[in-house]
Amino acid sequence: xxxxxxxxxxxxxxxxxxxxxxxxxxxxxxxxxxxxxxxxxxxxxxxxxxxxxxxxxxxxxxxxxxxxxxxxxxxxxxxxxxxxxxxxxxxxxxxxxxxxxxxxxxxxxxxxxxxxxxxxxxxxxxxxxxxxxxxxxxxxxxxxxxxxxxxxxxxxxxxxxxxxxxxxxxxxxxxxxxxxxxxxxxxxxxxxxxxxxxxxxxxxxxxxxxxxxxxxxxxxxxxxxxxxxxxxxxxxxxxxxxxxxxxxxxxxxxxxxxxxxxxxxxxxxxxxxxxxxxxxxxxxxxxxxxxxxxxxxxxxxxxxxxxxxx
Ligand SMILES: [Mg+2]
Numbered sequence: 001x002x003x004x005x006x007x008x009x010x011x012x013x014x015x016x017x018x019x020x021x022x023x024x025x026x027x028x029x030x031x032x033x034x035x036x037x038x039x040x041x042x043x044x045x046x047x048x049x050x051x052x053x054x055x056x057x058x059x060x061x062x063x064x065x066x067x068x069x070x071x072x073x074x075x076x077x078x079x080x081x082x083x084x085x086x087x088x089x090x091x092x093x094x095x096x097x098x099x100x101x102x103x104x105x106x107x108x109x110x111x112x113x114x115x116x117x118x119x120x121x122x123x124x125x126x127x128x129x130x131x132x133x134x135x136x137x138x139x140x141x142x143x144x145x146x147x148x149x150x151x152x153x154x155x156x157x158x159x160x161x162x163x164x165x166x167x168x169x170x171x172x173x174x175x176x177x178x179x180x181x182x183x184x185x186x187x188x189x190x191x192x193x194x195x196x197x198x199x200x201x202x203x204x205x206x207x208x209x210x211x212x213x214x215x216x217x218x219x220x221x222x223x224x225x226x227x228x229x230x231x232x233x234x235x236x237x238x239x240x241x242x243x244x245x246x247x248x249x250x251x252x253x254x255x256x257x258x259x260x261x262x263x264x265x266x267x268x269x270x271x272x273x274x275x276x277x278x279x280x281x282x283x284x285x286x287x288x289x290x291x292x293x294x295x296x297x298x299x300x301x302x303x304x305x306x307x308x309x310x
Contacts, residue, residue, distance in 0.1 A: 007182060008277075016251065018262045022055060023263040027258035042291075047125075061097060063098075064139075079146065120163045131164060133228050141274075144176065155168050169197050170230045173198075207234055228263075247272045
């Protein structure tokens, strides 16, 4: 596989997982079964309730919107952090469909674009250091595609909205997995991933272990508890990284668990796209993405700039 092919797999995997996952977002497993008795497989099955009718079928949501804010701030060698914060704020001032609670509080502060880390830390402090949502993990895939400084970029970009070390560790893990697949053709091992986790927070190890040891994704209870917790979403992505036998297998297993399914699948599928490559994504899911032309243009600009600099 070429580097370009892996990058395309990662970026389209992100959007596809996000778009199909919207169909079961916030549902528990019983609700998923009720609304999709044969399973959710295609965008056109997505039910049109009050939450979901705000998006066209095949649309990605806030997860990929915010990933694009990061992608657009790539300057050829690295990411311009000020530009990312400005892009987040501009997105927030538009129509930030699907925005998470923690991200909303941080981005609504009037001086966010000038002092993003201060705003991010303030809301983490106000949560008594409990807030550890998956809002930074959901957008971190593109960080792993830059040629260098993966850890530094992942940490700093996470901290623009999410200050908790569990969030930062999640972002560094997901971005590093992708970076190693793209640039070194290497799968990070269980021990290597645990080592990264240990650097940030000792609560991360348990969730890495769960993902590695569970034979069935349903044992992670993605639809039942702690919806939106960064380590739960990380465990879904890691489960797919180790156990999914194909891109489609991981995509369908993840979205049919419900919970924060768009985010879980966005992260999982960005990793699966990097692992299995662009050609492994069934064309249906790419061709039927809403706003595909817009996405194509942004993705090719980013990939061309990245590879030209290398
Ligand atoms: Mg979303």
